[in-house]
Amino acid sequence: MSLAELGRFARNEAHIVIGLLESAGIPAFALDGNACIADGSQFFIPVRVMVDADDIEAARQIIAALPDS
Structure with a gap:
């Protein structure tokens, strides 16, 4: 299993x-x-969402289909 980064959120x-x-x-x-939960900066550090590299295109399509807020 090879991981791929879907995005940072x-x-x-x-x-x-x-x-x-x-x-x-x-x-x-x-x-x-x-990350950095002790000093309270965890809300400023983006979280990386990772998926299997074989699933990256399907995951991108799901994210792309979401309505903009």
Whole structure:
């Protein structure tokens, strides 16, 4: 399994994206989600959403289909 970065998101947004991907059958997880939690700067550090490289195109299509907020 080779990982690919789907994107960098705000902390809560990243977990919403992961849930959306997993509901579509694409395993995903967050990196850097707990970085610098001791000094309170975790909300300023983007969270990387990672998927299997074989799933990256399908994951990009799911994200691209989301409405802009």
